[in-house]
Amino acid sequence: xxxxxxxxxxxxxxxxxxxxxxxxxxxxxxxxxxxxxxxxxxxxxxxxxxxxxxxxxxxxxxxxxxxxxxxxxxxxxxxxxxxxxxxxxxxxxxxxxxxxxxxxxxxxxxxxxxxx
Amino acid sequence: xxxxxxxxxxxxxxxxxxxxxxxxxxxxxxxxxxxxxxxxxxxxxxxxxxxxxxxxxxxxxxxxxxxxxxxxxxxxxxxxxxxxxxxxxxxxxxxxxxxxxxxxxxxxxxxxxxxxxx
Numbered sequence: 001x002x003x004x005x006x007x008x009x010x011x012x013x014x015x016x017x018x019x020x021x022x023x024x025x026x027x028x029x030x031x032x033x034x035x036x037x038x039x040x041x042x043x044x045x046x047x048x049x050x051x052x053x054x055x056x057x058x059x060x061x062x063x064x065x066x067x068x069x070x071x072x073x074x075x076x077x078x079x080x081x082x083x084x085x086x087x088x089x090x091x092x093x094x095x096x097x098x099x100x101x102x103x104x105x106x107x108x109x110x111x112x113x114x115x116x
Numbered sequence: 117x118x119x120x121x122x123x124x125x126x127x128x129x130x131x132x133x134x135x136x137x138x139x140x141x142x143x144x145x146x147x148x149x150x151x152x153x154x155x156x157x158x159x160x161x162x163x164x165x166x167x168x169x170x171x172x173x174x175x176x177x178x179x180x181x182x183x184x185x186x187x188x189x190x191x192x193x194x195x196x197x198x199x200x201x202x203x204x205x206x207x208x209x210x211x212x213x214x215x216x217x218x219x220x221x222x223x224x225x226x227x228x229x230x231x232x233x234x
Binding site: 037 | 225228
């Protein structure tokens, strides 16, 4: 079974600064997908960014980028120019590429605080 | 992006009653929906996978007679918590997957339902 580990229960960043959230995973599969989801106080899960394992290029979405290290099974999220609205719980998630509707496996989450 | 509506957002009920939670895909057809449970300050735990027109697949340890799932149409899945007890109090979240979205392998989430059983 796949596992996802987020070793940072809480992180803090000053507004306009950059922060990196860590995520590691364990799998025996070679093809899979990785995601970062954001859960603000409203509890609505929002997709931040996704990465296909077969792609070597790191995904980027505006201020959000990932550092995907397949051999190390690491998938960190970098938030640049942090904004107050970035404060939320961030969950790393894994999905197998096999099967038509494979489930997501979530990490335990990292609570990000953004300070002035 | 795709919109998933979940209703109600909050429900308070007496112990022993049943509660139904609806999950609707508003602008796409969802062949598969997922139901999660989230305890305070914890991650999402998958309860079951719901496929339109067939029986749901429950995760290990989830009582299928306790948590009834119906996915009768391509836009609606329901979760019924039967004979609810205080230990069933939690935050329940649904997500949806469609053939169109499948290529992107993205699940879109509802806003969740907070269930409080007195």
